[in-house]
Amino acid sequence: MVDTMQTWRDAAMATFRAVGLPHDRQEAWKYTDVSAIHQRMGADWRKENAPAAAPFLPEFYPKIDGLDAYTIIFFQGRIHVLGLALPAGVDLVPWSTMDQTTACEDLPKVQPDAPLFHAFDALNAGLMDDGVCLRVAAGVLLDKPLYILHLHDDTAHSHVRHRVHLGESSKASIIHHDVALTGEHARLRTSHYHCYLETASTLDHTRVQEFAANDWHFGRLHVEQQQASHFDAHAAELGGEKIRMDICVQLQQASAYCAVHGLFLLHDAQHVDHHIHINHYAPDCSSRQVYRSVLADHSHGVFNGKVHVHRHASGTDAEQHSDNLLLSKNAEIDTKPELEIDHDNVTCSHGATVGQLNADHLFYLRSRGLSEAMSRDILVFAFADALLAVLPDRHIRRYIESIAFNKIPHGTDLLGLLAK
Amino acid sequence: MLKIENLCASVAGKKILRGVNLHVKAGEVHAIMGPNGAGKSTLSNVLAGRDAYTVTTGTVLFHGQDLLAMKPEERAWAGVFLAFQYPVEIPGVNNTYLLKAALNAKRKHQGLSQLDAFDFLKMVKEKAKLVDMDESFLSRSVNEGFSGGEKKRNEIFQMAVLEPTLALLDETDSGLDIDALRVVAGGVNQFRSADRAIVMITHYQRLLDYIVPDVVHVFSDGRILKSGDRHLAMELEKRGYDWVKEEATHG
Ligand SMILES: Nc1ncnc2c1ncn2[C@@H]1O[C@H](COP(=O)(O)OP(=O)(O)OP(=O)(O)O)[C@@H](O)[C@H]1O
Ligand SMILES: [Mg+2]
Numbered sequence: 289m290v291d292t293m294q295t296w297r298d299a300a301m302a303t304f305r306a307v308g309l310p311h312d313r314q315e316a317w318k319y320t321d322v323s324a325i326h327q328r329m330g331a332d333w334r335k336e337n338a339p340a341a342a343p344f345l346p347e348f349y350p351k352i353d354g355l356d357a358y359t360i361i362f363f364q365g366r367i368h369v370l371g372l373a374l375p376a377g378v379d380l381v382p383w384s385t386m387d388q389t390t391a392c393e394d395l396p397k398v399q400p401d402a403p404l405f406h407a408f409d410a411l412n413a414g415l416m417d418d419g420v421c422l423r424v425a426a427g428v429l430l431d432k433p434l435y436i437l438h439l440h441d442d443t444a445h446s447h448v449r450h451r452v453h454l455g456e457s458s459k460a461s462i463i464h465h466d467v468a469l470t471g472e473h474a475r476l477r478t479s480h481y482h483c484y485l486e487t488a489s490t491l492d493h494t495r496v497q498e499f500a501a502n503d504w505h506f507g508r509l510h511v512e513q514q515q516a517s518h519f520d521a522h523a524a525e526l527g528g529e530k531i532r533m534d535i536c537v538q539l540q541q542a543s544a545y546c547a548v549h550g551l552f553l554l555h556d557a558q559h560v561d562h563h564i565h566i567n568h569y570a571p572d573c574s575s576r577q578v579y580r581s582v583l584a585d586h587s588h589g590v591f592n593g594k595v596h597v598h599r600h601a602s603g604t605d606a607e608q609h610s611d612n613l614l615l616s617k618n619a620e621i622d623t624k625p626e627l628e629i630d631h632d633n634v635t636c637s638h639g640a641t642v643g644q645l646n647a648d649h650l651f652y653l654r655s656r657g658l659s660e661a662m663s664r665d666i667l668v669f670a671f672a673d674a675l676l677a678v679l680p681d682r683h684i685r686r687y688i689e690s691i692a693f694n695k696i697p698h699g700t701d702l703l704g705l706l707a708k
Numbered sequence: 709m710l711k712i713e714n715l716c717a718s719v720a721g722k723k724i725l726r727g728v729n730l731h732v733k734a735g736e737v738h739a740i741m742g743p744n745g746a747g748k749s750t751l752s753n754v755l756a757g758r759d760a761y762t763v764t765t766g767t768v769l770f771h772g773q774d775l776l777a778m779k780p781e782e783r784a785w786a787g788v789f790l791a792f793q794y795p796v797e798i799p800g801v802n803n804t805y806l807l808k809a810a811l812n813a814k815r816k817h818q819g820l821s822q823l824d825a826f827d828f829l830k831m832v833k834e835k836a837k838l839v840d841m842d843e844s845f846l847s848r849s850v851n852e853g854f855s856g857g858e859k860k861r862n863e864i865f866q867m868a869v870l871e872p873t874l875a876l877l878d879e880t881d882s883g884l885d886i887d888a889l890r891v892v893a894g895g896v897n898q899f900r901s902a903d904r905a906i907v908m909i910t911h912y913q914r915l916l917d918y919i920v921p922d923v924v925h926v927f928s929d930g931r932i933l934k935s936g937d938r939h940l941a942m943e944l945e946k947r948g949y950d951w952v953k954e955e956a957t958h959g
Contacts, residue, residue, distance in 0.1 A: 647760070666806075
C-alpha cells in the first residue's frame with residue numbers, strides 16, 4: 289500500500305529543497321539572517337523529532353486566568369489534550385486522528401506561488417507533527433473562543449499546520465498560545481495557518497508567543513476572504529530568539545475587511561520580523577495594519593507591510609501604522625510600509641514613527657513624585673497598551689500585561705494603570 | 709521655606725534667569741507678574757527640576773535643603789508641586805492611577821505603608837468635588853482630550869490630592885472661564901494654610917481678587933525688579949511694565 293502521507297510529505301520536502309533557504313540577497317530576507325539554521329538543525333533535520341510525552345500534569349500548564357474557552361493542547365506539535373464538547377456545527381479534527389487520504393486532501397497545500405512563500409513553509413508541511421482541521425458550519429456562531437495551547441519543550445523541533453474554514457455567516461475566535469516549558473537546546477518551531485472565510489463570516493485570530501529565549505520560529509498565516517467577511521489578527525511577540533511571521537491576506541471578494549495587529553516587546557538580542565502582504569482584489573475592501581514595538585537592549589524589530597491594490601479594487605481603504613519605541617541606543621527597527629496601486633479610486637494612508645520616550649512626559653510624571661524608572665515603565669506600558677486594548681478578550685489582555693510587565697521592576701504596580 | 713539667592717540659569721546656551729532673589733515663608737502667597745518671555749516659567753521649571761535648564765550660579769534652599777541637588781521626584785516628595793503652564797497630554801496613563809502611584813511613591817520614600825485602595829478613591833472623589841471636576845475625568849488618560857481650562861483644573865485637582873507644601877502655579881488662571889476661575893481659586897484658597905506657601909505666576913490682576921497675595925513681584929529680563937503688596941498689581945494693571953523697568957535702570 290502506498291503511504292499517502294509520506295508521499296505528501298516527500299513532495300513538500302522536494303519543494304523545500306527546490307526553493308532553497310532564504311538568504312539576505314532576497315529583499316524580504318534582508319534583515320533576517322537564517323544562515324545559522326544548519327547548526328541548529330544538525331545533519332538530519334528530521335531525526336530530532338522524538339515522540340511527544342507529557343512533561344507534567346495539565347493542571348500545571350500555564351493558564352490564562354479567567355479565560356472561558358474551548359481548550360485544546362498540543363505538546364511538541366502533536367495533539368495532547370482534546371476531549372472537547374464543541375457546539376453542533378463545529379468540527380475540529382487533528383490530522384493525526386484522520387485517515388491519511390482525507391488528511392492529505394484537507395491539509396493546507398504548499399503554495400510556492402503565494403505571496404511571501406518561502407522554504408520554511410514547505411519544511412513545515414514536510415515535517416509537520418500535527419495540527420487541526422477546524423470547520424465551522426454556515427450560520428454557526430462559536431460562543432467561546434477556541435484556545436489552542438501549544439506547549440514546547442527543548443527535546444525536539446516542532447511543526448504545526450492548521451486549517452480553519454468558516455462557513456457563510458459563521459463566527460469564531462481562535463487564541464493560539466505558544467509556551468516553551470524548557471529551553472536549553474536551541475530549537476526550530478514552525479507553524480502554518482490556512483484560514484478560509486466564506487461570505488459574511490468573522491474570524492478573530494490572536495497569537496501569544498512565549499517561546500524559549502533560544503527558539504527560532506517561522507510562521508505563516510494565510511487568509512483568504514470572501515464577500516463581506518471580517519478578519520482580525522493580533523500578535524503579541526514576547527519570547528524567542530529569531531521570529532519571522534509571514535502574513536498574507538487575500539481579499540478576494542467585495543467589502544471584505546481585515547485588520548492585522550502586532551505588538552513586539554523585545555529585549556536582549558531578540559529579533560522579530562513580520563512581513564505582511566495584503567492583496568486587494570475586489571472593490572470596497574478595507575485593510576488595517578497596526579503595529580507597535582518596544583525595543584530594549586540589542587533587540588531588532590522588522591515590520592514590512594505591503595498593500596497591493598489590484599485593478600478591480602475600486603473603493604479600497606487601506607491603512608498602515610507602525611509606531612516604535614527604542615529604549616536603548618543599540619536597539620533597531622526597520623519599518624517599511626509599502627503600497628502598490630493599480631487603481632485610482634483608493635484611500636491609502638500610512639505612517640511610521642520611531643522614537644524614544646517623550647522627555648516632557650517623563651518630567652511631568654517625575655514632577656508628581658514618580659521615580660524615573662517607574663515613569664519610564666509607565667510610559668512604555670501606556671504605549672504598548674494601546675494595542676492590547678484592542679484585543680478581543682480582556683483576560684488575554686491582562687495575561688499579556690502581566691507576562692510582559694512583571695519582567696520590569698514596577699510591573700505589578702502598573703496593572704492598575706489601565707484606563708478601564 | 710524657600711530661599712532663592714542670585715539664581716542664574718540658561719537653556720540651549722541662552723541666559724534666561726539673571727540673578728533671581730526670592731524668599732517665601734510658610735503661610736505666604738506670592739504673585740509673580742511680568743512680560744512674556746521674561747523667564748517666569750523657566751524659574752518654575754528650574755525649581756521643579758527640569759533638566760533642560762542649566763543652573764549656572766545661585767542657590768535654592770527649601771526647608772534648609774539644597775533643592776537644586778535633588779531629582780524632580782525627590783522635590784515632589786519634599787513637598788514641591790508645579791502646576792504647569794502647559795500641562796502635557798499623556799495618552800494611556802490613567803489620571804487616578806498617576807496620583808495613586810505618586811502618593812504611594814512618596815509614602816514609600818517616607819517609610820509608610822501603601823494606601824488603602826478604598827480610602828484613596830474616597831479621598832480622590834472628595835478632592836475632585838472641591839474643584840468641581842466631573843468624576844469621569846478621573847478614569848481618563850492624563851489631560852488627553854481635556855480642554856485648556858480642564859487641564860488647568862486638573863492641575864489644581866492634582867495639587868489638592870498630593871498636598872504639597874510649596875505650590876508653584878504657572879498661569880493656572882489663563883484659559884479658565886469666569887466660573888471656573890472662581891471654583892479653582894476656591895480650591896487654592898482651601899489649600900492655603902499656615903504651613904503651606906504658594907507662588908503663583910499670572911498676567912491678570914483679576915486672579916488676585918480671588919486669591920489675595922501677601923507679596924507681588926514684577927519679573928522682567930530674568931529677575932525680580934520690584935516687589936510690593938497687592939496694590940502693586942493694581943498699578944501694573946493700569947500702567948503696564950515699562951515704568952518698573954525704567955525705575956529699575958534709573959532708579
Ligand atoms: N527649551 C527652551 N529652548 C529655547 N528657549 C527657551 C526654552 N525654554 C524657554 N526658552 C526661552 O526662554 C525665555 C523665557 O521663557 P519662559 O517660558 O520662562 O517665559 P515666561 O516668562 O514664562 O513667558 P510667558 O509669560 O509667555 O509664559 C523665552 O525667550 C523662551 O523662548
Ligand atoms: Mg510662562
